[in-house]
Amino acid sequence: MPRDDVSAMPKTRTVVLETPDVMAMLLPTFWHTRSLLKALRMCAVVALLACCCILPGLALNIRLVDWMPGGRLMVRVRRNGRLDEVAITPAVASVVGRYLVERAHIAKKNGWTSEFLFVSSSGRPVPATEIQLLFSRLSKRIGARGTIVGMLKNFCLRQLRKGRDEAASRRYLGLTKELARPRMALPVVGTARIERLLKHTDPFKNLARQLGDDAAAQRWLADRKTVVPIVLTPYPPQPDHPVVRALREVRWPRGKHARRVIRAQLWNLYGERIDALMRERVIDGNLVARLLHTTLGNVHSTLRYHFRLGKNRPFKNFKYSEPAPRAAENDSMVLAEIAATALPDDPEERAIALLARACKYAVAVDRMIAEGGLRPLEAAEVLGLSYNCLKMIRTCLQQGVAPEVVMQRQPGRRVPDEWWERVRRAAAERPDGDSTVAFFCRLVAAGFPGGLDRLAGWCRANFATAPAPITVAEQSFLDDLASIRWSTAPEAFEQQRTQATIESLTVLDRLVEERKVGPYRAAALLQLRPKRFASLRQALKTGVTPERALMPPSPVSSDVWDAIATEHALSPDEAPVPFFWRMVADHHYTGGEKRLETFRKNLAVRAALPLGMTDTAIPSMRGSMGSG
Numbered sequence: 210m211p212r213d214d215v216s217a218m219p220k221t222r223t224v225v226l227e228t229p230d231v232m233a234m235l236l237p238t239f240w241h242t243r244s245l246l247k248a249l250r251m252c253a254v255v256a257l258l259a260c261c262c263i264l265p266g267l268a269l270n271i272r273l274v275d276w277m278p279g280g281r282l283m284v285r286v287r288r289n290g291r292l293d294e295v296a297i298t299p300a301v302a303s304v305v306g307r308y309l310v311e312r313a314h315i316a317k318k319n320g321w322t323s324e325f326l327f328v329s330s331s332g333r334p335v336p337a338t339e340i341q342l343l344f345s346r347l348s349k350r351i352g353a354r355g356t357i358v359g360m361l362k363n364f365c366l367r368q369l370r371k372g373r374d375e376a377a378s379r380r381y382l383g384l385t386k387e388l389a390r391p392r393m394a395l396p397v398v399g400t401a402r403i404e405r406l407l408k409h410t411d412p413f414k415n416l417a418r419q420l421g422d423d424a425a426a427q428r429w430l431a432d433r434k435t436v437v438p439i440v441l442t443p444y445p446p447q448p449d450h451p452v453v454r455a456l457r458e459v460r461w462p463r464g465k466h467a468r469r470v471i472r473a474q475l476w477n478l479y480g481e482r483i484d485a486l487m488r489e490r491v492i493d494g495n496l497v498a499r500l501l502h503t504t505l506g507n508v509h510s511t512l513r514y515h516f517r518l519g520k521n522r523p524f525k526n527f528k529y530s531e532p533a534p535r536a537a538e539n540d541s542m543v544l545a546e547i548a549a550t551a552l553p554d555d556p557e558e559r560a561i562a563l564l565a566r567a568c569k570y571a572v573a574v575d576r577m578i579a580e581g582g583l584r585p586l587e588a589a590e591v592l593g594l595s596y597n598c599l600k601m602i603r604t605c606l607q608q609g610v611a612p613e614v615v616m617q618r619q620p621g622r623r624v625p626d627e628w629w630e631r632v633r634r635a636a637a638e639r640p641d642g643d644s645t646v647a648f649f650c651r652l653v654a655a656g657f658p659g660g661l662d663r664l665a666g667w668c669r670a671n672f673a674t675a676p677a678p679i680t681v682a683e684q685s686f687l688d689d690l691a692s693i694r695w696s697t698a699p700e701a702f703e704q705q706r707t708q709a710t711i712e713s714l715t716v717l718d719r720l721v722e723e724r725k726v727g728p729y730r731a732a733a734l735l736q737l738r739p740k741r742f743a744s745l746r747q748a749l750k751t752g753v754t755p756e757r758a759l760m761p762p763s764p765v766s767s768d769v770w771d772a773i774a775t776e777h778a779l780s781p782d783e784a785p786v787p788f789f790w791r792m793v794a795d796h797h798y799t800g801g802e803k804r805l806e807t808f809r810k811n812l813a814v815r816a817a818l819p820l821g822m823t824d825t826a827i828p829s830m831r832g833s834m835g836s837g
Contacts, residue, residue: 224353226360228412229433231259241440249308256304262365265340271326300413303420320697372406456500464811484516543573567592568612571602608650624659679725690734714755751790762801772796
């Protein structure tokens with residue numbers, strides 16, 4: 210389908226919508242939303258505006274009983290203080306009928322009823338701002354000088370003007386005076402006359418098949434030129450330029466100050482080229498603002514102050530709020546080499562390459578951690594691995610085993626029977642506090658052919674205590690939880706789940722601890738995710754009551770933040786969940802878990818871009834920065 214180049218369009222221009230443009234806007238795929246109900250609702254609003262001149266504000270107030278009463282092609286709309294009967298075309302009935310089918314499906318699924326025609330997926334009326342948001346996005350994409358509502362209204366008026374019946378047209382629009390003589394009342398116009406006018410001026414009267422089949426509509430649009438895009442994506446297509454690709458590959462941390470450090474270094478590297486590309490209109494300020502995680506005003510002020518005033522002013526050398534131990538020159542070279550390693554795009558190949566890279570630099574990274582130049586969590590982010598995987602690699606080094614032998618061993622490998630007797634003898638000599646991973650490393654050094662999964666299963670089967678039989682009272686308690694009929698309304702469901710968790714969490718934690726119930730089954734009984742259930746169990750171990758653990762987050766005082774900063778300095782490598790509940794119990798922290806994790810990252814984050822970093826190292830920062 211031929212399209213105008215959106216990036217080459219002027220900022221504002223006069224745009225006139227024709228029938229192909231409106232047809233494209235009647236396709237659900239045009240609006241690029243995850244909700245089918247929302248896409249079909251936008252199609253219905255466009256159809257009412259383009260064919261019946263019913264503005265979105267009036268359309269959103271239409272009641273369900275006022276839509277096609279008695280099966281007639283009309284709708285009752287309240288405008289100018291009265292309830293008018295407005296005739297509709299078969300095209301409008303088809304588009305709105307498609308929306309009504311999805312509306313009925315969502316209403317039955319979520320168990321709600323509403324008297325309004327246009328509703329959200331929760332059954333609530335749709336605010337006009339939601340419609341205006343998508344219309345504004347479309348107006349910016351096509352560079353229009355006016356609004357989409359005005360252009361669709363003009364489209365409808367142009368079609369009605371083709372009927373050459375001013376009286377019927379103005380009566381259909383709800384007007385009572387003549388156009389040239391505003392003091393003269395319009396004559397009475399019958400319903401049949403208005404229906405003849407609509408039938409004669411309907412722009413979609415020969416496009417019934419295209420309105421009912423999206424594939425047919427796409428084929429019909431393929432040979433026609435439109436001013437609207439194929440799909441209304443949130444942003445226009447990005448130009449394929451090396452600077453844009455390099456900035457797009459940057460992985461940004463969460464802290465504002467850490468982003469400020471990276472942004473200043475990126476301006477030092479790419480500022481002059483960004484200024485030249487914006488002058489040549491290859492890229493615009495909005496794209497630069499999104500790529501640098503800042504605002505449009507900051508982009509323009511930075512370019513004006515640093516690059517367009519006759520001299521290149523240096524950027525401020527930002528430093529982190531807490532001094533971190535600086536890496537030696539050799540360490541910086543190792544970190545830069547890790548960041549510059551090219552990784553494949555395929556997920557499976559990328560995981561293999563990350564593991565191979567971690568094994569290659571394991572000795573150097575372990576030395577940095579031991580010398581205090583790199584914290585374990587930071588090292589895991591640099592290598593692109595999980596914290597547990599990094600612990601396994603360091604355990605291999607401590608046991609004198611090459612990480613490649615342990616980490617790259619495939620799971621599920623068969624172990625001969627004679628080996629299990631040797632494992633049993635080695636297990637009898639295990640020291641206190643010995644982990645399964647360390648035990649596995651020593652066995653691998655002795656020639657153990659199996660994987661970690663086989664050894665872990667053998668340890669659970671031979672060393673775990675047998676669970677006690679479940680009592681009748683405990684079984685009755687579990688049956689009562691399983692028989693709960695959960696509400697389908699979101700708010701009622703949350704209240705019901707909160708109350709059930711408060712009443713049953715302590716008992717379920719004991720049953721899981723005694724291995725009478727599995728943690729996944731216990732989480733399912735309370736309609737909780739396993740990770741959330743494990744976090745609540747950790748809260749009980751810390752001494753936090755279920756009522757306090759389920760309280761919503763609230764603002765935190767500066768004194769509590771200072772105490773948390775002190776606790777983090779004493780134990781910077783403590784896991785996030787135990788640290789969170791310990792702060793709740795000891796320092797009465799009332800914020801959220803994610804907020805505390807971000808606060809700790811802002812305290813511990815280091816310079817993500819090494820000094821002297823070249824342009825070729827920028828696209829590889831995904832493996833050297835945090836998860837963002």
